[in-house]
Amino acid sequence: MSHRQDLHTHTTWDDGAASPLDMARAAVAAGLASLGFSVHSPLPWDNDWTIPEDRLGAYRAEIAAVREAFRGTLDVYGGIEWDSLSSLAPEGFDYVIGSVHTLAPGGEDASVDCSADITRTILRDRFGGDERAMARSYFAQYAALADDPRIDVVGHFDLLTKFSETAGLFDAHAHWLLDLAAEAMEPLISAGKIFEVNTGAMARGYRTEPYPSLPLLRRLHALGGRVTLCSDAHRPEHLTYAFPETGSWLRDIGFRELWSFDGSGFVPEPL
Numbered sequence: 001m002s003h004r005q006d007l008h009t010h011t012t013w014d015d016g017a018a019s020p021l022d023m024a025r026a027a028v029a030a031g032l033a034s035l036g037f038s039v040h041s042p043l044p045w046d047n048d049w050t051i052p053e054d055r056l057g058a059y060r061a062e063i064a065a066v067r068e069a070f071r072g073t074l075d076v077y078g079g080i081e082w083d084s085l086s087s088l089a090p091e092g093f094d095y096v097i098g099s100v101h102t103l104a105p106g107g108e109d110a111s112v113d114c115s116a117d118i119t120r121t122i123l124r125d126r127f128g129g130d131e132r133a134m135a136r137s138y139f140a141q142y143a144a145l146a147d148d149p150r151i152d153v154v155g156h157f158d159l160l161t162k163f164s165e166t167a168g169l170f171d172a173h174a175h176w177l178l179d180l181a182a183e184a185m186e187p188l189i190s191a192g193k194i195f196e197v198n199t200g201a202m203a204r205g206y207r208t209e210p211y212p213s214l215p216l217l218r219r220l221h222a223l224g225g226r227v228t229l230c231s232d233a234h235r236p237e238h239l240t241y242a243f244p245e246t247g248s249w250l251r252d253i254g255f256r257e258l259w260s261f262d263g264s265g266f267v268p269e270p271l
């Protein structure tokens with residue numbers, strides 16, 4: 001596998017543990033040819049994991065400085081992980097990863113990325129315990145990203161199933177869930193979006209497979225979807241986590257290309 005790029009990473013500018021400089025050093029040590037930073041976009045409620053809007057200018061300036069420092073060694077890109085409920089337009093970044101962390105209309109108590117307890121409480125209080133209703137609402141937010149041409153990549157598409165293995169919430173392999181998810185994939189594929197295969201929850205011990213799950217990746221392949229491979233690293237040691245085995249799973253499913261950002265757009269590389 002020749003994939004030597006990681007486009008989904010976080011730093012101390014949001015909820016990551018290391019500076020962009022330290023992440024770039026680790027990327028070189030890990031053998032990467034290019035590294036993209038994807039800061040969490042600002043949200044219209046108090047939280048401790050996204051960048052405040054008034055710090056975006058300084059973030060861009062620091063990424064530009066790191067890009068200069070590593071010129072010739074590592075290509076450095078300044079992207080954004082844009083949340084579907086963000087208060088900011090997804091503009092002015094090298095590339096945009098579109099993600100859904102929170103059920104509309106939002107708030108920290110509506111996030112499916114925090115804990116099994118919070119996900120369980122949302123399910124009980126807002127959806128009367130009906131997993132299908134909550135999954136429909138969640139995947140509808142993803143499908144809506146198809147209408148925004150500024151979004152390049154679809155982030156961790158089945159994050160809703162984060163606690164499938166550890167707490168039995170939203171079985172990632174349930175046929176009804178795969179059906180709902182695949183239906184939401186279709187407009188995104190038609191709109192030309194690339195799906196990231198995200199190993200972040202594997203690195204952090206929540207899952208033994210990436211987002212999307214392996215059966216969902218089979219559906220994506222059957223629908224003609226395109227993929228890239230990202231770690232969603234929040235610390236240096238998680239860069240490129242499980243890339244070789246995930247690459248071979250993708251090959252087994254039938255994918256023959258990974259899509260890679262070249263500084264102006266996405267281009268295929270053989271898998």
Ligand SMILES: [Zn+2]
Nearest residue numbers: 081099155156
């Ligand atoms: Zn995310």
Ligand SMILES: [Zn+2]
Nearest residue numbers: 008010081232
């Ligand atoms: Zn992320």
